[in-house]
Amino acid sequence: MIRLFGVRVRLSPLFLIVILFAYFGHVLDQVAILFAVVIAHEIGHIFAAHRFGIKTESIELLPFGGVAVMRGRLGFDVREETLIAAAGPFVNLLFVIATLPLRASGVLSEAWTNSFVSINLSIALFNLLPALPLDGGRIARAGLALTRGYHSATKVVTRVSFLVAVVLMGIGGISLVLGYADLGIFALGLFLLYSAFSLHRQSRYETLRFLDALRHQQMATPRPIRSMLAQEDMKLGDVASQFSPGAYHVIYVQSTYPKEPRPVTQDEILDAIFESSGWTLPLRALLS
Structure with missing residues (x-):
């Protein structure tokens, strides 16, 4: 079991499959970059959560980011939820900004820079899709909850998650038919579909967690x-x-x-x- 700043970290089976394919495809260097970028993405979430007194207990690393288990009032404060969710993609964008001048000065090679920038942008953009449990879905729910309520906002974003999952699976399926053999997009869509079904089944439990947090919330301001x-x-x-x-x-x-x-x-x-x-x-x- 890997520990990162005291947080338990484990690789998902999907990430292990990616590593296996990379080994036989002789692209382990690309997976090493992906692993480092995903770790940095999650560190952004960990530090942002710590800033608000929210403890990260564990993280499951996926090829496009991670699923963090946090304990505290996460999701029940709009500002905190938005900033914690945005911290991961923000780290990726910072990496892109920092890399470009290093490439211009000749410190980094063009091939390495292109790969590093592409991976960071892909992870940032994918995570900003308005689907739970992605960062974009959490930001969307936080915004909608202000006017629609937490329960209704969760239901709306869960429906959008189903739609995003179907679209990604459709794109992945079409790419396979056309001979591009890109299983990545299809796998991401399948993951979101499974997550959306899980959220739908647990919607009452999530609402009760929110209401319990609201009940015990201290009115400091x-x-x-x-x-x-x-x-x-x-x-x-x-x-x-x-x-x-x-x-x-x-x-x-x-x-x-x-x-x-x-x-x-x-x-x-x-x-x-x-x-x-x-x-x-x-x-x-x-x-x-």
């Missing part, structure tokens, strides 16, 4: 209040699924009787969900 209007027979879980990161929610419950809507706070709803198993309870249960 003032937060904007987000007001919502809901019918009294609406389930608490359906209401909480519309909660957004970075805001405090006040729900005005519209009764069937002709009277003013009564406000119910975010804390009341979350306490009922987690302490009384109230996910399916109607809002009227909090009015009595």
Whole structure:
């Protein structure tokens, strides 16, 4: 088991297959560059997460990046999520910028520079696709969650992930038919398809994790209040699924009787969900 800054690192089977093909194809030098670039990409995420007090427990390295397991409030703060996700591609772009003047001065060969720049740009651009669990998908979800809520934002980006996966698999399949034999794109599409199915199955669990983090979030700074209007027979879980990161929610419950809507706070709803198993309870249960 490799350790990087105290983080457990392991190679995915897909990366091991790439190394095997590279060995028989006599291109191990290219894979060595790829390995170094992927490691640097993940170091960017590790340092950015550490900056916000989020611990990275382990990383699985893939040929196009890595899948990090982090513990903390990752994903539940828009600014933090965006900066941590962008840190990986940012490192790749920094490498490209630093390499060009070295090539111009003759320090690096043209062949090595072209390979290094191509690998960095490929990893950066692929990771910025708006599909989970890629960096671009995390950034897209963080942005959408501000207005649509965390649960809805996750569902939208998961649908986009399915679409991106199908497109990549289609491109890979067409390339095989045309004789280009590029399994890489097809494999990336297959990985995203598997990830999208996993996210779809775990959507309720992800929402509960977000709501639990929201419930225990300390208000070190003032937060904007987000007001919502809901019918009294609406389930608490359906209401909480519309909660957004970075805001405090006040729900005005519209009764069937002709009277003013009564406000119910975010804390009341979350306490009922987690302490009384109230996910399916109607809002009227909090009015009595």
